[in-house]
Amino acid sequence: MIRLAIAAALLAASATPALAQDAPQSTDAKLDALDARITRLEDLNAIERLQKVYGYFVDKSQWTQLSELFTEDATLEIGGKGLFLGRAQVLNYMHSAFGPDGAKENVLANHMQFQPIADISTDGRHGWVRSRAFVMSNGGWGLPLYENAYEKGDDGIWRISRLSGPFTMYTSWEGWGKNALNNTWPDKFEPPPDLPPSTVYLTYPAYYIIPFHYPNPVTGHVFAPDTGQVGAYFRPPGTPEQAQSLQVGRLADGTQPIAEPPKD
Amino acid sequence: MIRLAIAAALLAASATPALAQDAPQSTDAKLDALDARITRLEDLNAIERLQKVYGYFVDKSQWTQLSELFTEDATLEIGGKGLFLGRAQVLNYMHSAFGPDGAKENVLANHMQFQPIADISTDGRHGWVRSRAFVMSNGGWGLPLYENAYEKGDDGIWRISRLSGPFTMYTSWEGWGKNALNNTWPDKFEPPPDLPPSTVYLTYPAYYIIPFHYPNPVTGHVFAPDTGQVGAYFRPPGTPEQAQSLQVGRLADGTQPIAEPPKD
Amino acid sequence: MIRLAIAAALLAASATPALAQDAPQSTDAKLDALDARITRLEDLNAIERLQKVYGYFVDKSQWTQLSELFTEDATLEIGGKGLFLGRAQVLNYMHSAFGPDGAKENVLANHMQFQPIADISTDGRHGWVRSRAFVMSNGGWGLPLYENAYEKGDDGIWRISRLSGPFTMYTSWEGWGKNALNNTWPDKFEPPPDLPPSTVYLTYPAYYIIPFHYPNPVTGHVFAPDTGQVGAYFRPPGTPEQAQSLQVGRLADGTQPIAEPPKD
Numbered sequence: 001m002i003r004l005a006i007a008a009a010l011l012a013a014s015a016t017p018a019l020a021q022d023a024p025q026s027t028d029a030k031l032d033a034l035d036a037r038i039t040r041l042e043d044l045n046a047i048e049r050l051q052k053v054y055g056y057f058v059d060k061s062q063w064t065q066l067s068e069l070f071t072e073d074a075t076l077e078i079g080g081k082g083l084f085l086g087r088a089q090v091l092n093y094m095h096s097a098f099g100p101d102g103a104k105e106n107v108l109a110n111h112m113q114f115q116p117i118a119d120i121s122t123d124g125r126h127g128w129v130r131s132r133a134f135v136m137s138n139g140g141w142g143l144p145l146y147e148n149a150y151e152k153g154d155d156g157i158w159r160i161s162r163l164s165g166p167f168t169m170y171t172s173w174e175g176w177g178k179n180a181l182n183n184t185w186p187d188k189f190e191p192p193p194d195l196p197p198s199t200v201y202l203t204y205p206a207y208y209i210i211p212f213h214y215p216n217p218v219t220g221h222v223f224a225p226d227t228g229q230v231g232a233y234f235r236p237p238g239t240p241e242q243a244q245s246l247q248v249g250r251l252a253d254g255t256q257p258i259a260e261p262p263k264d
Numbered sequence: 265m266i267r268l269a270i271a272a273a274l275l276a277a278s279a280t281p282a283l284a285q286d287a288p289q290s291t292d293a294k295l296d297a298l299d300a301r302i303t304r305l306e307d308l309n310a311i312e313r314l315q316k317v318y319g320y321f322v323d324k325s326q327w328t329q330l331s332e333l334f335t336e337d338a339t340l341e342i343g344g345k346g347l348f349l350g351r352a353q354v355l356n357y358m359h360s361a362f363g364p365d366g367a368k369e370n371v372l373a374n375h376m377q378f379q380p381i382a383d384i385s386t387d388g389r390h391g392w393v394r395s396r397a398f399v400m401s402n403g404g405w406g407l408p409l410y411e412n413a414y415e416k417g418d419d420g421i422w423r424i425s426r427l428s429g430p431f432t433m434y435t436s437w438e439g440w441g442k443n444a445l446n447n448t449w450p451d452k453f454e455p456p457p458d459l460p461p462s463t464v465y466l467t468y469p470a471y472y473i474i475p476f477h478y479p480n481p482v483t484g485h486v487f488a489p490d491t492g493q494v495g496a497y498f499r500p501p502g503t504p505e506q507a508q509s510l511q512v513g514r515l516a517d518g519t520q521p522i523a524e525p526p527k528d
Numbered sequence: 529m530i531r532l533a534i535a536a537a538l539l540a541a542s543a544t545p546a547l548a549q550d551a552p553q554s555t556d557a558k559l560d561a562l563d564a565r566i567t568r569l570e571d572l573n574a575i576e577r578l579q580k581v582y583g584y585f586v587d588k589s590q591w592t593q594l595s596e597l598f599t600e601d602a603t604l605e606i607g608g609k610g611l612f613l614g615r616a617q618v619l620n621y622m623h624s625a626f627g628p629d630g631a632k633e634n635v636l637a638n639h640m641q642f643q644p645i646a647d648i649s650t651d652g653r654h655g656w657v658r659s660r661a662f663v664m665s666n667g668g669w670g671l672p673l674y675e676n677a678y679e680k681g682d683d684g685i686w687r688i689s690r691l692s693g694p695f696t697m698y699t700s701w702e703g704w705g706k707n708a709l710n711n712t713w714p715d716k717f718e719p720p721p722d723l724p725p726s727t728v729y730l731t732y733p734a735y736y737i738i739p740f741h742y743p744n745p746v747t748g749h750v751f752a753p754d755t756g757q758v759g760a761y762f763r764p765p766g767t768p769e770q771a772q773s774l775q776v777g778r779l780a781d782g783t784q785p786i787a788e789p790p791k792d
Contacts, residue, residue, distance in 0.1 A: 291555055291556075291559070294559050295559070298559070298562055298563060298566060301566050301570070302566060305566070305569055305570070305573070308573070378640065378641075378642045379580050379583060379584075379640055379641050379642060380580075381577055381580050381581065381584075394584070396640055398640065398662070405664075407638060407664070432587075432636075432638065433636060433638075433664070439701035439702060439703075440636065440664070440701055441668075441700070441701045441702070468636050469633060469634045469636075470633055471588070471631040471632070471633065471635070473588050473631055476584075480581075480593055480596060480597075481574075481577065481578060481581055481597075481685070481686075482596050482597050482685055482686075482687055483593075483596050485593075487590070487593060
């Protein structure tokens with residue numbers, strides 16, 4: 001429902017300029033209209049930039065600096081681990097799961113950011129980006145797809161208010177034909193999340209269509225993909241079904257070495 | 265010839281703002297000049313965005329929504345299959361070659377879009393983008409390079425008027441050192457094209473330089489690469505030469521498994 | 529010190545618009561302010577575009593056209609080979625190391641450009657971009673990370689004034705779990721550099737954090753990574769320590785086949 005509301009707001013926002021141009025305007029009104037359009041372009045740049053800055057920090061495990069990019073009440077949801085609430089928890093998650101600040105020998109964690117589709121709300125205070133990361137890490141290849149939200153503070157600075165990055169695929173560096181791995185789940189590693197995952201889903205060879213924050217740019221139609229529960233992780237805890245579901249995508253030796261160096 | 269005309273028009277377009285700034289201007293003329301520059305920035309954003317939207321639709325086989333991004337009389341030319349004419353044929357091609365709308369189990373078709381070089385015509389109605397896709401699919405790695413065209417309709421909406429994506433390389437997920445495959449050709453799979461390929465070319469380990477829609481941004485010189493016939497597919501149909509040319513790049517078992525899952 | 533000065537200048541530049549909006553302004557002053565903001569957006573586009581244009585030229589060995597993108601007194605530093613001084617040396621380096629202009633059979637040299645973080649100086653004459661290339665070449669995978677500088681000439685055209693691209697990782701196409709290679713060093717191949725490397729560093733499985741030209745966009749804090757000597761190449765020439773350091777990352781047969789086709 002939230003996404004439908006965003007899409008409707010974006011439609012209204014994109015319709016406004018055309019209507020405004022029909023009316024005769026004073027010089028001041030024209031200046032204000034140009035100012036608003038420039039501000040929108042600057043804001044689009046700012047949130048795209050923020051996402052790229054985030055990526056360069058992940059590369060080198062700069063967790064404290066990374067956490068400073070978030071709003072005080074931001075949410076973080078990466079992979080299938082569940083929701084972490086607030087900037088302090090963002091930092092706690094990174095430190096607990098990936099170690100202290102700073103790059104390390106034998107670690108590769110490149111999170112290369114691209115293909116951003118950015119939007120700004122009509123009031124200029126909220127932003128959204130659909131984008132990708134292409135991960136080359138110790139564990140192998142990873143393909144997160146982000147649908148993130150951003151907020152412009154009273155200080156005029158944009159911050160990440162929601163980072164949401166389900167994975168499309170996770171494989172060892174040997175290629176997705178040999179090893180296609182499950183993504184993380186809530187009890188995979190420390191720390192535990194504040195809330196369970198907002199969506200349970202599977203990665204390749206299964207699939208999940210992450211909802212789009214924007215309508216089709218030509219038709220204006222909102223695209224509503226799968227709304228039900230998706231994937232093998234949605235099983236009652238402690239049941240044989242859940243145990244079985246966790247086998248999917250494991251390596252031949254039964255391990256699922258996410259964030260571990262490849263074995264040869 | 266068309267590309268040279270585009271490049272000359274782009275040179276003229278980029279020279280205009282500098283000249284205009286030399287003359288004293290009324291407030292209204294200044295406002296109009298700023299408006300035009302903002303509109304150009306917005307249009308550049310719009311066509312880059314359209315290309316990214318296209319990529320996210322390919323990922324999940326959203327063929328109907330994808331076809332709606334095209335103009336009524338658009339042309340489509342992917343790989344070496346030839347030209348498909350019109351929006352309806354774009355949809356027919358996708359449905360016939362890749363199946364019905366919707367993501368599927370065991371299918372990976374990520375077409376990740378980046379490195380766009382966008383230009384807008386002086387009249388603001390035509391756009392061009394040179395860009396790339398980095399493909400991770402069932403078949404393996406693919407590197408299309410696009411030189412696409414876009415049109416702004418009377419409704420103010422940009423659409424794709426020409427999608428043209430020759431491949432630079434096509435290999436299995438095992439790497440281009442082991443398998444470098446030919447791209448598609450007209451009779452490789454259904455449906456047949458409306459027109460034969462505009463250019464015949466080969467992929468790695470051969471090469472083809474896709475003509476540039478823009479001049480060198482520093483010298484203004486137009487870059488004119490290979491103009492002749494390029495590659496092994498340019499052979500008289502039905503001849504031994506043509507039959508031999510289709511062997512290039514095949515796997516050891518004689519197959520050329522584009523769009524097939526890797527065998528192990 | 530230079531980078532700290534740049535970061536301080538960028539902070540001052542980003543603070544200016546907010547202050548300026550507090551004062552009442554004449555129509556002409558408002559027009560000038562809007563003009564300056566549009567010019568900045570255009571300049572950001574221009575230097576990002578220049579970097580993408582560079583990438584497409586590398587792909588196809590268009591060395592003469594590539595060298596024309598540089599200022600007369602530009603510097604070039606790729607990998608660990610040292611500094612090349614001036615546009616003529618940029619061209620000499622490319623021709624000596626990689627052969628004459630033009631794509632070649634059996635050569636793949638794709639340098640795909642993305643994740644640009646661009647900034648423009650307050651006087652509008654200097655620009656900086658942090659960005660990446662994702663290399664798929666004969667030799668395998670490569671991950672350069674650029675911190676480049678650009679200058680706007682009196683003719684209004686942007687050119688590359690410093691190209692600096694240390695590698696993060698270099699492996700064969702078989703994957704970084706099997707082969708992680710050292711990068712180039714000054715005496716690896718012809719021609720010799722005009723000056724030794726500005727920084728000595730190692731690639732994966734070691735690491736090096738390339739200094740950031742911009743402060744943290746939220747806190748404004750300048751990030752100062754490793755300032756000391758980094759990596760195994762920093763050894764006194766002719767010593768056993770230097771000889772040993774060059775073993776790091778070699779293949780099992782003792783070779784380090786950068787820019788050579790993979791052996792199978």
